[in-house]
Amino acid sequence: MKNKLYVIGIGPGDPELLTLKAVRVIKESPVLCVPKGREEGSSLALSIAQKAVRLDGKEIIEAHFPMVKTRAQNLPTGQAGTEHRAQTEAKEVLDDKWGEIAETILRSLKQGSDVAFLTLGDPTIYSTFFYLYDKLLELQPGLDIEIIPGVSSINASAARANFSLGLGNESIAILPANYLDNLKDTLDQFDTVVLMKVNKVLDEIVKLLREMELISRAVCVSRAGMEDEKIYRDITKIKQEGLNYFSMVIVRK
Amino acid sequence: MKNKLYVIGIGPGDPELLTLKAVRVIKESPVLCVPKGREEGSSLALSIAQKAVRLDGKEIIEAHFPMVKTRAQNLPTGQAGTEHRAQTEAKEVLDDKWGEIAETILRSLKQGSDVAFLTLGDPTIYSTFFYLYDKLLELQPGLDIEIIPGVSSINASAARANFSLGLGNESIAILPANYLDNLKDTLDQFDTVVLMKVNKVLDEIVKLLREMELISRAVCVSRAGMEDEKIYRDITKIKQEGLNYFSMVIVRK
Numbered sequence: 001m002k003n004k005l006y007v008i009g010i011g012p013g014d015p016e017l018l019t020l021k022a023v024r025v026i027k028e029s030p031v032l033c034v035p036k037g038r039e040e041g042s043s044l045a046l047s048i049a050q051k052a053v054r055l056d057g058k059e060i061i062e063a064h065f066p067m068v069k070t071r072a073q074n075l076p077t078g079q080a081g082t083e084h085r086a087q088t089e090a091k092e093v094l095d096d097k098w099g100e101i102a103e104t105i106l107r108s109l110k111q112g113s114d115v116a117f118l119t120l121g122d123p124t125i126y127s128t129f130f131y132l133y134d135k136l137l138e139l140q141p142g143l144d145i146e147i148i149p150g151v152s153s154i155n156a157s158a159a160r161a162n163f164s165l166g167l168g169n170e171s172i173a174i175l176p177a178n179y180l181d182n183l184k185d186t187l188d189q190f191d192t193v194v195l196m197k198v199n200k201v202l203d204e205i206v207k208l209l210r211e212m213e214l215i216s217r218a219v220c221v222s223r224a225g226m227e228d229e230k231i232y233r234d235i236t237k238i239k240q241e242g243l244n245y246f247s248m249v250i251v252r253k
Numbered sequence: 254m255k256n257k258l259y260v261i262g263i264g265p266g267d268p269e270l271l272t273l274k275a276v277r278v279i280k281e282s283p284v285l286c287v288p289k290g291r292e293e294g295s296s297l298a299l300s301i302a303q304k305a306v307r308l309d310g311k312e313i314i315e316a317h318f319p320m321v322k323t324r325a326q327n328l329p330t331g332q333a334g335t336e337h338r339a340q341t342e343a344k345e346v347l348d349d350k351w352g353e354i355a356e357t358i359l360r361s362l363k364q365g366s367d368v369a370f371l372t373l374g375d376p377t378i379y380s381t382f383f384y385l386y387d388k389l390l391e392l393q394p395g396l397d398i399e400i401i402p403g404v405s406s407i408n409a410s411a412a413r414a415n416f417s418l419g420l421g422n423e424s425i426a427i428l429p430a431n432y433l434d435n436l437k438d439t440l441d442q443f444d445t446v447v448l449m450k451v452n453k454v455l456d457e458i459v460k461l462l463r464e465m466e467l468i469s470r471a472v473c474v475s476r477a478g479m480e481d482e483k484i485y486r487d488i489t490k491i492k493q494e495g496l497n498y499f500s501m502v503i504v505r506k
Contacts, residue, residue, distance in 0.1 A: 009408070016274035019264070019404060020305060023273065052273060122404070124411035124418045131420070147412035149404045149478075151272060151375070155262070158377035159400035165377045166427065167384070173443070174425040182442065189435065190426070225402075 003109040005136070005143065007129050009122040009150020013044075013226035015051035017151045025148060026053045029116035031108045033061040033101070035128050045118040061108070061115075063101040065094075065128050094131070102135040109143075122152040126176070126196065154194055157221035157248050161231055164252070165192050177201050177249070180208075187212060193251045199243040206236055214251055222247040256362040258389070258396065260382050262375040262403020266297075266479035266499075268304035270404045278401060279306045282369035284361045286314040286354070288381050298371040314361070314368075316354040318347075318381045347384070355388040362396075375405040379429070379449065407447055410474035410501055414484055418445050418503070430454050430502070433461075440465060446504045452496040459489055467504055475500040 006025050011017030026032065026049060036043040043062055049055070108115050119127040124147065136143055154174065158165050166172045170191035175183065177195040183205075187193055198205060198220065209215045220232040222244045232238050235249060259278050264270030279285065279302060287296040296315055302308065361368050372380040377400065389396055407427065411418050419425045423444035428436065430448040436458075440446055451458060451473065462468045473485040475497045485491050488502060 009404075009412075011272070012402075014274070016277065017272045017402065019270050019272050020276065021267070021269035024269065122408040122412075124408050124416065125425075126419055126421075127417075130417040133415070133417070145415065147415060149265075149270065149408040149412040151262075151402045151404055152408055155375040155377050155402040155405055159262075159375075159402040162386070162398065162400060163377065164380075164383035164386070166379055166429075168379075169429045171429070172378075172427040174419065174427075176419075176422045176424070185442075189438075 001109055001140065001143065003112065003144075004114050005105060005109060005145045006114065006116045007123045007145060007147045008116055008118050009124075009127075009148060009152075010045055010049050010052075010118050010120065011151040012121050012153040012156040012224050013048060014156075015048055017156065017225060018049070018052045019148070019150060021148050022150060023053050026055075026116055026118070028114070029058070030113040031059045031061065031115045033063055033105055033108075033115055033117045035063050035065050035117075035119065037065065039064050043118075045120050048120070049118055059108070059113075061101075061104055063104075065097065065101075065131070098132050098135050102132055102139055105132075105136065106140050106143075109140075119150075120153075122150045123147050124149065125152050125154070153224055153246065154196075154248065157224040158250060160224045160229065161219045161221050161233075161250065163219060163250055165194070165250070177205065180204060183208060184212070187214060187251065187253075191253055195249040195251070197245065197247070198249050199240070199245050199247050202235070202238060202240040202243055202249070205249060206238075209235075209251065214253065217253055218249055218251045220247060220249045254362055254393065254396065256365065256397075257367050258358060258362060258398045259367065259369045260376045260398060260400045261369055261371050262377075262380075262401060262405075263298055263302050263305075263371050263373060264404040265374050265406040265409040265477050266301060267409075268301055270409065270478060271302070271305045272401070272403065274401050275403060276306050279308075279369055279371070281367070282311070283366045284312045284314065284368045286316055286358055286361075286368055286370045288316050288318050288370075288372065290318065296371075298373050301373070302371055312361070312366075314354075314357055316357075318350065318384070351384050351388050355385055355392055358385075358389065359393050359396075362393075372403075373406070375403045376400050377402065378405050378407070406477055406499065407449075407501065410477040411503060413477045413482065414472045414474050414486075414503065416472060416503055416505055418447070418505075430458065433457060436461060437465070440467060440504065440506075444506055448502040448504070450498065450500070451502050452493070452498050452500050455488070455491060455493040455496055455500075455502070458502060459491075462488075462504065467506065470506055471502055471504045473500060473502045
């Protein structure tokens, strides 16, 4: 197969944060594949790309990736088993879904078009694309896939808060915040800790940072670079219930 | 002061990885400030930007940042004191140097121009700019500084190697590799470990990864996205002496 799959990071949300390469490759690709979180919803990645590039005449494949928890959190013992079974089933549903999307992409490639798969932020960091990657290569060994990096929401959030993530010999840890078990140790060991998707666990984080006297070293950035971006320099003032899914806390000691 | 300092991440080296915003702001800024590592050398950031944007007629301020180690490594006891004194002196030299650059930037801003400071990769991650940041605000409290994020070399390296840095609930650690003390623990605790600037310590890293049976999980990327980029999928084959300064190892368990 001579056609190529491009996986393009379109950045955190500001259409001006697309790279020149992202714009060129989107322009040149007759088929775009865009992920979306809800069957009936629209694709955020598509709506951002649309503000930077004219997409008229392109074929758009909307790939619905249902959201699913992939690891049990700290649940009471009784619930963990049920949760585990529910997750195994959910994983199988997802696996079928990715199989379908992979086949659709391969069909377009076989019909003679390059395909561009758009991802929010950067494709290598917590992006849905890598769930597809193995599937694609399993169905079509040797498939030519080029990943075009983008501006990650982590760098964009730090930029908006005028925070450095690291300088010189400093170390950085990035943790999905729904997995807080080792957070204290990590805060002890690293100069900077980035906590992703804090919206469901912010109160716990605030409590721990208070105990460790690190509360003044933290900033929370929600929807960096988007129109409704928010920067909270005092994270004790945030109401957890109201916090957006695209929110992260950066602690810099 | 109504003028603004823009700090622009121009990405890892490929001129097409500048963002639309970087290109626009560089075009609109009459004065550019570019860092360079050697007094007599040229600025790598400038040469990359030049391939994406016409710079004719702009005033270019070249800021020479001498390289300096900022923390003692594992030296024999006798040497540590000498090293420490040498570093304290070097830090003072650097501090003077940053003071000079900050004053030059402020002079341009006062004379009525916006200034764009270019950095390789992303400004928030191991970039020289943050050494200037405090100095600038000390000399001009309330100075308007906007940081424009860019594609980091970490994301670009992972993309070139078709490696995911993290998925779902996985954790990521980023360590400058000249500070290896806790590397084993970090490799135990994190799903992905990124080691920056491995060129002087690669042999040690290879030894440890072999012992931990992680050697097949590592990739080394040198000068990601530049013309002389190299990707080493078997890091035991690399000769440390020949390895470029812009090289990193990514270990994904």
